[in-house]
Amino acid sequence: MQTQPLRLGPGNDLRGAIETLLRPHGAAFVLQGIGSLSVARLRLAGRAQADELVGDIEILTLAGSVSPDGAHLHMTIADADGRVLGGHVAPGCTVRTTVELLAAVLPAHVFGRKVDPATGYPELVVRSEGDEPSIPG
Incomplete structure (x- = not known):
């Protein structure tokens, strides 16, 4: 395992930038992330579509896996009033x-x-590397 610290600057799409940086490695995990967003798009548990929040938003936690097929990321955020929300990270954050x-x-x-x-x-x-893929279960 190799750890890699990364920083994303203003205006980046959170999910897109993570996929661009980590997808070529074939297997990666985001262990933790903090920072701020102006737009957060989260798909809440059991919902088909993402909800969008706009404003001053703090990332409290960010974690997930990244494969060549894309990312599976979860995030907890807080708005300017301290309300906390979490879910699947959708494109557009x-x-x-x-x-x-x-x-x-x-x-x-x-x-x-x-x-x-x-x-x-x-x-x-x-x-x-070299093994056949399998699905758990």
């Missing part, structure tokens, strides 16, 4: 001042996503 991340790159692994019949969702498939 805009960095306000900064986002600071610590990522772990896993060079001996390759991640992918495949629909798991048990959940109906594209779930993480983990394999070591």
Whole structure:
């Protein structure tokens, strides 16, 4: 495992920038992230579409996996009144001042996503270099 600190500047799309930076590695995790957003788009549990919040927003936690198939990120945010909300990070979250991340790159692994019949969702498939992929379950 190799750790990689990253900083995203104002105006970056949070999810898009993370995917661009980490996707080429084949397998990575965002271990933690903090910072601020001017737009947050979160898909809350059980919902089909993302909700959008606009304003001064602080990232309290950010974590997830990144594969060549894309990212699966969860984030907890607080608005200017201290209200806290969390969910799946959707495209369109805009960095306000900064986002600071610590990522772990896993060079001996390759991640992918495949629909798991048990959940109906594209779930993480983990394999070591040279192994055949498998779905848990």
